[in-house]
């Protein structure tokens with residue numbers, strides 16, 4: 001009898017069970033995101049887990065083969081993210097299965113997510129509507145010697161006493177008040193604010209993430225104000241990796257990013273179910289706008 005094992009073995013069926021993301025070893029979540037080439041560190045997963053809820057797909061011996069999370073803001077809105085299925089599982093229905101479990105838990109809420117190219121078909125099949133492109137800009141930051149003295153004078157480091165003003169301005173830009181998230185981001189971030197007559201007009205937070213740091217959220221009433229607050233972070237991280245995710249594709253802010261060592265690296269597509277992005281625009285074209293997302297996952 002020939003006992004020599006064959007060089008390959010085809011396994012075409014195996015079963016998975018759903019689990020709460022809460023108790024899962026961070027290293028396993030990290031391994032899952034690495035398997036699809038995402039830059040998240042274990043700490044980034046930890047932050048997201050503290051900020052939202054989620055499911056994992058587990059195989060018979062407890063390996064994490066998929067994930068999906070949601071982040072509730074207020075009673076009627078949530079963002080969805082960290083939707084991943086392990087490469088060997090993809091196109092077999094696991095993404096849909098995970099998303100339908102999420103739907104059970106977010107029923108009645110308006111939903112928003114940022115879809116990678118790989119995920120668009122999945123979300124379209126679930127009735128998400130395409131909205132706007134997000135430009136993932138990143139690279140080695142460098143500060144060009146421009147910017148008025150006034151910009152520098154009116155911008156200062158934010159401290160915890162500024163949190164209520166940051167929450168209010170974020171809500172005006174984002175369209176939904178997300179106090180708990182902003183407070184948590186604040187703990188992990190350095191923030192700069194632009195003040196006019198003592199009132200916060202623009203802010204930019206920046207925290208460690210992935211390969212370096214990420215700037216976001218950024219809320220401002222004009223490109224010039226957004227540049228004024230982001231410029232400080234570019235100066236702080238000059239020579240190191242910096243990332244920013246923005247809907248802005250032209251104008252002073254977009255130009256500033258590409259001149260600051262952060263060209264467009266990739267794009268994702270904001271998609272909605274229920275209320276659309278424009279339904280959340282509190283101040284219209286002249287009010288505060290979100291110039292940079294907190295992250296693709298958090299919106």
Ligand SMILES: CC(C)(COP(=O)(O)OP(=O)(O)OC[C@H]1O[C@@H](n2cnc3c(N)ncnc32)[C@H](O)[C@@H]1OP(=O)(O)O)[C@@H](O)C(=O)NCCC(=O)NCCS
Pocket residue numbers: 036082083084085086089090091092093094095096097114115116117118119120121122125
């Ligand atoms: C995006 C992702 C989660 C999809 O998961 P999945 O397990 O492959 O999804 P499913 O098998 O449930 O597929 C759902 C739909 O997309 C289709 N689909 C999935 N991958 C496809 C591919 N490569 N080409 C064509 N269609 C594809 C499926 O046929 C199905 O369509 P249908 O509903 O019309 O039948 C997975 O590819 C992934 O983890 N990618 C890397 C990380 C990522 O980009 N995540 C998305 C974050 S927004």
